[in-house]
Amino acid sequence: MDANNSQTHPSADQNNDPDWRSRANCAGDTVLFFAKKAERPQARARREAKARRLCEACEVNVECRDFARANREYGFWAGESEEDRHLLGYTVSAPIGIRARHHQNAS
């Protein structure tokens, strides 16, 4: 998977899989679901809290979560961050953000 794959997130791509993406609560809200470059931990927590509220009220939450896990996606999907999926065993192939946060926490 490409590290800059926001185009596949349901917030950005309404036509890729109309079975569930067209019913995504996040339509048009792409910025909430992917970290900006050098995003600070507090900003990340605020952004993900907002995203999580959309996901909790989303009728396709299960389909979205399963897709993100199966495809080792980057970003925030169905209430789960890359790090959440990593801890559950669904690690992305190049977990840049996870490594960066690990180093931040260690220093």
Ligand code: SF4
């Ligand atoms: S669960 Fe969240 S990320 Fe997934 S489609 Fe719904 S609002 Fe978007």
